[in-house]
Amino acid sequence: MSIFQRPHYVSEITSFIDDLKAKKPSLESEQRAGRAIWWDKNLNLADQVEYGEARVPQQAYVYGSSAHPNGK
Secondary structure (H helix, E strand, C coil), rough: CCCCCCCCCHHHHHHHHHHHHHHHCCCCCCCCHHHHHCCCCCCCCCHHHHHHHHCCCCCCCCCCCCCHHHHC
């Protein structure tokens, strides 16, 4: 053993996650399925271009502007 070698350390968080994965082996696949529902999407480039073209420019300060119905 080298004098520079540190003792093996495992944080409380790491041990908690390891225990959680050991108790529920399907956890990671469930997380991936949940991510696929909300985040992993194929984007349609034509829709993105149309969305960008339909964008209306916004004033620098939207509150209290003269375009607001209650503005003066």
